[in-house]
Amino acid sequence: MSFAKALRCRECQREYPLEAEYVCDFCFGPLEVAYDYDAMREAVSHESIEAGPASIWRYADLLPCEPDNRVDIQAGFTPLIRANRLGKELGLTNLYLKNDCMNPTWSFKDRVVTVAATKAKEFGFDTLACASTGNLANSVAAHAASAGLDAFVFIPPDLEQGKITGSSIYNPTLVCVNGNYDDVNRLCSELAGKYPWAFVNVNMRPYYAEGSKTLGYEVAEQLGWRAPDHCVVPMASGSLYVKIWKGLQELAKLWLIDSVQTKMSGAQALGCSPIVTAFEAGTKNVQPVRPSTIAKSLAIGNPADGFYALGVMEETGGRAVTSTDDEIVEGMKLLARTEGIFAETAGGVVVAGLKKLVESGGIGKDEVTVAFITGAGLKTQEAVIDTLEPPLQVEPTIAAFEEALGERREADVQAASA
Ligand SMILES: *Cc1c(COP(=O)(O)O)cnc(C)c1O
Numbered sequence: 325m326s327f328a329k330a331l332r333c334r335e336c337q338r339e340y341p342l343e344a345e346y347v348c349d350f351c352f353g354p355l356e357v358a359y360d361y362d363a364m365r366e367a368v369s370h371e372s373i374e375a376g377p378a379s380i381w382r383y384a385d386l387l388p389c390e391p392d393n394r395v396d397i398q399a400g401f402t403p404l405i406r407a408n409r410l411g412k413e414l415g416l417t418n419l420y421l422k423n424d425c426m427n428p429t430w431s432f433k434d435r436v437v438t439v440a441a442t443k444a445k446e447f448g449f450d451t452l453a454c455a456s457t458g459n460l461a462n463s464v465a466a467h468a469a470s471a472g473l474d475a476f477v478f479i480p481p482d483l484e485q486g487k488i489t490g491s492s493i494y495n496p497t498l499v500c501v502n503g504n505y506d507d508v509n510r511l512c513s514e515l516a517g518k519y520p521w522a523f524v525n526v527n528m529r530p531y532y533a534e535g536s537k538t539l540g541y542e543v544a545e546q547l548g549w550r551a552p553d554h555c556v557v558p559m560a561s562g563s564l565y566v567k568i569w570k571g572l573q574e575l576a577k578l579w580l581i582d583s584v585q586t587k588m589s590g591a592q593a594l595g596c597s598p599i600v601t602a603f604e605a606g607t608k609n610v611q612p613v614r615p616s617t618i619a620k621s622l623a624i625g626n627p628a629d630g631f632y633a634l635g636v637m638e639e640t641g642g643r644a645v646t647s648t649d650d651e652i653v654e655g656m657k658l659l660a661r662t663e664g665i666f667a668e669t670a671g672g673v674v675v676a677g678l679k680k681l682v683e684s685g686g687i688g689k690d691e692v693t694v695a696f697i698t699g700a701g702l703k704t705q706e707a708v709i710d711t712l713e714p715p716l717q718v719e720p721t722i723a724a725f726e727e728a729l730g731e732r733r734e735a736d737v738q739a740a741s742a
Pocket residue numbers: 431432433459460558559560561562563564565621622668670698699
């Protein structure tokens with residue numbers, strides 16, 4: 325049985341029943357799942373979690389779902405990798421990467437959709453829907469297919485081909501809306517009032533958001549039940565960033581880890597950085613922007629959780645950083661070259677941001693630092709394809725191979741000395 329007991333307004337604290345609702349009738353604040361932590365503490369232990377499946381469902385007792393009818397395509401429990409080579413390059417001795425490329429649809433969105441889809445089934449919905457910057461579309465379409473639900477997926481028109489194919493293959497109704505993500509999201513809020521569908525990030529948002537906590541849980545478990553000193557997290561709406569922090573706080577509340585001193589730093593692309601701009605201005609009042617960046621998965625100009633993200637930043641002493649499109653590409657290539665991980669543009673935002681945090685003294689050299697790599701690079705090939713060396717073209721002889729290799733080496737030497 326789930327220990328969720330109510331939906332609670334994040335502003336006025338009024339409580340509501342656990343239904344498909346997301347705003348407070350009284351003050352229009354966002355609703356969040358509230359739990360009975362005393363009862364939960366009795367039920368969970370390191371052993372009970374470690375005995376669970378290698379997916380987010382090992383933390384079922386900390387999530388708002390009933391045990392029956394789980395939707396499960398094996399999201400979560402992704403590798404935490406010790407990144408010695410990247411750490412050396414950046415000047416960090418204790419760097420880890422949480423590799424969420426290794427999810428069923430190759431991004432962290434499988435965590436949030438697993439929880440939202442399970443709740444949607446519990447509530448008796450027959451249709452799953454979303455407004456997406458790309459990865460959510462893939463994940464909603466896949467989960468709906470696996471759960472036998474209909475899917476309506478709304479996207480902006482300028483997405484990478486990998487994200488379009490990565491949705492279409494599961495056969496949802498894919499709707500390309502003429503506008504940017506914020507227009508797509510507004511349309512979906514209106515549709516959610518008219519159609520009896522489970523929009524994972526609209527009327528199901530309180531449950532959806534809980535899925536991101538599992539990234540915090542996993543990192544702590546994988547570090548041997550301790551919180552890291554520093555997290556570096558990509559921010560679009562800011563929900564993931566806030567919920568990793570909530571996940572760590574909950575583990576401490578449940579006596580599964582010591583009190584949490586983690587600094588939470590957030591990274592955005594310069595072309596869509598409303599949260600960073602507010603941070604630098606010393607305000608929590610986020611001004612919406614019109615996004616223009618290759619990091620399309622993070623291109624939310626009006627971030628729903630920006631205010632709360634800035635609160636966590638202030639509380640923990642983390643910082644906010646941006647990177648240009650060129651720096652994002654460099655970050656993607658640096659990660660691939662040093663650690664063998666091909667991340668999407670959001671990963672480039674994190675690695676480029678990490679570099680700046682180290683250079684500016686925002687992260688100490690020996691801090692146990694976790695960088696969250698949230699999506700895979702084959703979906704955003706457009707970002708790097710023109711910057712990579714093309715393959716050598718040779719006839720099937722040793723002579724042809726050696727000649728081509730010689731020419732390439734010669735060209736490399738010349739390029740290096742130019
Ligand atoms: C959606 C997404 C994020 C962050 O999303 P939030 O809206 O901030 O929760 C980060 N990385 C990738 C790859 C994403 O698709």
